[in-house]
Amino acid sequence: MLAAEPENPAIPEWHLAKSTMKECYDGWDVEVTVSGGYETRYYENGPVDGPFGNAVLTVPLYSRKERLSRQQSINKEIEHVAELYADFEEQSASYMALSEEKGLLKKVMIDTGAQGITAYYDLMKEIEKARAKRNSAARKIMMILENCGYVEADKVAGPGSALGGRDQTTPQGG
Secondary structure, eight states, X not given: OOOOOOSSOOOXXXXXXXXXHHHHHOSOOOEEEEEEEEEEEEETTEEEEEXXXXXXEEOOXXXXXXXXXXXXXXXXXXXXXXXXXXXXXXXXXXXXXXHHHHHHHHHHHHHHTHHHHHHHHHHHHHHHHHHHHHHHHHHHHHHHHHHTTOOOTTOOOOTTSTTTTXXXXXXXXX
């Protein structure tokens, strides 16, 4: 059984979403390799036993072309979320307008008879379609932002999440 969807799903303000997306896709692809243990090394004077430790930090140097390509990729992801925000706002407006029209149609439905009833139920279908599209856009937005580390104010990030269990409404460092 599906859980009931909220009447008015909440999504974060655009500036929070945009900064979350920028932080998610920005940065360097740094690799850190650490190894340690106990080893025997053989030299001219004989073997030497002892602990060892190695740490390697690999930092890529991006060319101008690579930096532009990465920025273009970031912009594409932000643009996708912006389109979802536009869909959400458009469907929210349609939903509100159709809901108001429903109230008016309900009042005149009795006077117009069968034709009014048919129009009323056609309008109900349109309202549900707008609501479903709006909620779908909200779910997609939240999925993308949560994958980038966004956590709503009344929720706590779970174990293994990007935030390590901290509760916050803005992206890290933002």
